[in-house]
Amino acid sequence: MTDPSVWRVHGPPLRAGGTGPLAGRRVAVKDVLAVRGQLLGAGNPTWLAAQEPRVADAAAVAALVGAGAELTGIAQTDEFAYSLAGTNAHHGTPPNPAAPGRISGGSTSGPASAVALGEADIGLGTDTAGSIRVPASYQGLYGLRTTHGALSTAGVLPLAPSFDAVGWLARDADLLGQVAEVVLPGARRAPLTRGVVVPALVDLAEPAVAAAFSGAVAGLGLAAVDRADLDAEVLATWAVAFRTVQGHEAWAAHGAWVDAHPGALGPDVAARFAVAARVDDASCAAARATLADACVRLRALLAPGTALLLPAASSPAPPRSAPPGAPEIERARAATLGLTCLAGVAGAPAVSLPLLRVDGAPVGLSVVAAPGADRDLTDLAATISRPPRVSSAR
Secondary structure, three states, rough: OOOOEEEEEEEEEEEOOOOOOOOOOOEEEEEEOEEEEEOOOOOOOOHHHOOOOOOOHHHHHHHHOOOOOEEEEEEEEOHHOOOOOOOOOOOOOOOOOOOOOOOOOOHHHHHHHHHHHOOEEEEEEOOOOOOOOHHHHHHHHHHEEEEOOOOOOOOOOOOOOOEEEEEEEEEEHHHHHHHHHHOOOOOOOOOEEEEEEEEHHOOOOHHHHHHHHHHHHOOOOEEEEEOOOOOOHHHHHHOOOOHHHHHHHHHHHHHHHHHOOOOOOOOHHHHHHHHHOOHHHHHHHHHHHHHHHHHHHHHHHHHOEEEEEEEOOOOOOOOOOOOOOOHHHHHHHHHHHHHHHHHHHOOOOOEEEEEEEEOEEEEEEEOOOOOOOOHHHHHHHHOOOOOOOEEEEE
């Protein structure tokens, strides 16, 4: 029986598989990417009710189908992809089979759960501020956010175009890389042999996560892991600037609809849009200037062959019993956003690797590389997944 918290539309396949490198692989598409002949629901029933069938596939959907993959269904998302929790007020919270009793993570929540449940092999989604990497972290999956602009966002409902990127999740690193070979056929930059850790970033994570992270870094097999000092207050300033620009762009994309449909949003996403509505042009311009400087400084850390290492989330997934917008979920979101926003600021690719366990639940180790080094990240993921190396805490 189809779980409506996971799937909005489920097969028989929406598109049968064909021949090609992804033949036999099943794809769950996040409900913000267009699928020809289907509605795009954006996680909100009021929005869905006014939609017409899309006339063309999103570019990433077309690429996977063209490589022989089966289009199994359209999976749920947090409303307008404006959340990291996976707790949709209308459709419920998708299950987290890797950590029962905990939330799934969002906003690529449905595809992540479909993959973790074994109902799909590839979860195709988007990542603006961590929406691939957080559900990957919470559910013990591999998840890749691609270089900003490397994959066309044609046919993708925008949230914040300055940061929106297409990505995907898989249960194993080899498949993560196979998808990259299909959709990112360009040349690699350089093998990732060195890492850099910023202590102030690690400090954003809960102590048990920080301890597990340190143990996992030591087992990555990199030639060297260096330390880079970035001031915690500077990092906090960058996170605020990111949220400011994200909010301004989200309101530009959807504010008119939100104003025209009072009460249509769940309380957590409605509160987020209410904050976004108050960001004026001058505040956004100042935040963009801050992020331009941050981008330069972050990219300076990402020399060819070098990757930034950090926890993919500040904690394991919070409990399902906490209602949407609950303080513990919002605290986890704020701390996690301080980690995940950096890839968006730098326009860089990032992968979440299921290498940590804390209190019996998965947490990802995130690796951020220079723009264009997406396939170097998937190569690194494949290398360190054989054999798996898991660092535990408690």
